[in-house]
Amino acid sequence: LAAGGLSLSAVAVDAEGFIVIVGTALVANESRMYVARFDPDGALKWEILEGVGTAGRGVGVQPDGTIYVAGSIRTNKAPERWDLGTWVYDKDKTAYGPDQYGAPEDFANKYSERGRAVAVLADGRVAVVGFAEVELPKDDEVVLRAVAILYEGKGTRVGVWTSPGDKMKHDAALATVATDEGFALCGYAQADPSDPADKTQILI
Numbered sequence: 001l002a003a004g005g006l007s008l009s010a011v012a013v014d015a016e017g018f019i020v021i022v023g024t025a026l027v028a029n030e031s032r033m034y035v036a037r038f039d040p041d042g043a044l045k046w047e048i049l050e051g052v053g054t055a056g057r058g059v060g061v062q063p064d065g066t067i068y069v070a071g072s073i074r075t076n077k078a079p080e081r082w083d084l085g086t087w088v089y090d091k092d093k094t095a096y097g098p099d100q101y102g103a104p105e106d107f108a109n110k111y112s113e114r115g116r117a118v119a120v121l122a123d124g125r126v127a128v129v130g131f132a133e134v135e136l137p138k139d140d141e142v143v144l145r146a147v148a149i150l151y152e153g154k155g156t157r158v159g160v161w162t163s164p165g166d167k168m169k170h171d172a173a174l175a176t177v178a179t180d181e182g183f184a185l186c187g188y189a190q191a192d193p194s195d196p197a198d199k200t201q202i203l204i
Contacts, residue, residue: 060118065091070115
């Protein structure tokens with residue numbers, strides 16, 4: 001494989017039995033998103049090492065073999081800031097994107113957004129989930145909120161949902177799965193991360 005210092009985080013299998021893996025490689029002390037496609041017998045077909053300051057965390061494959069990767073794209077090094085990144089590839093390695101999502105109200109790039117997982121829905125659309133840092137308007141407090149982005153085709157963004165935070169002050173989406181009518185999210189919620197006695201709660 002082209003990447004050294006590789007940390008894998010997700011795997012998917014397409015309709016033809018081909019295997020796609022995603023992770024993050026550490027190259028010269030810089031993170032780079034890594035994706036590779038293998039045939040059903042495990043032989044490497046192709047691999048891609050994306051640019052410096054990228055990270056891969058989730059993967060899903062549409063029925064036609066289109067590959068979606070969820071992760072993050074660094075937008076600032078010091079202090080470190082990230083946007084949620086979505087990469088799309090044909091099964092022949094043709095790349096589309098990436099689509100880079102930053103919270104609309106974060107004009108000054110003060111906060112980070114990160115992708116964590118992918119679900120391919122029954123209708124062929126794709127959900128990418130993760131979380132974003134959000135500043136509450138009343139008290140300027142920064143909290144985490146779960147985020148879901150809906151795509152169709154080769155990476156066309158058609159919708160964005162952000163958690164209203166109606167369970168606890170902080171929440172994040174870390175995993176997702178398709179359902180008969182859409183998709184479900186799984187993650188955590190927490191009232192006060194700075195309090196050692198405040199434990200995270202599973203959120204679905």
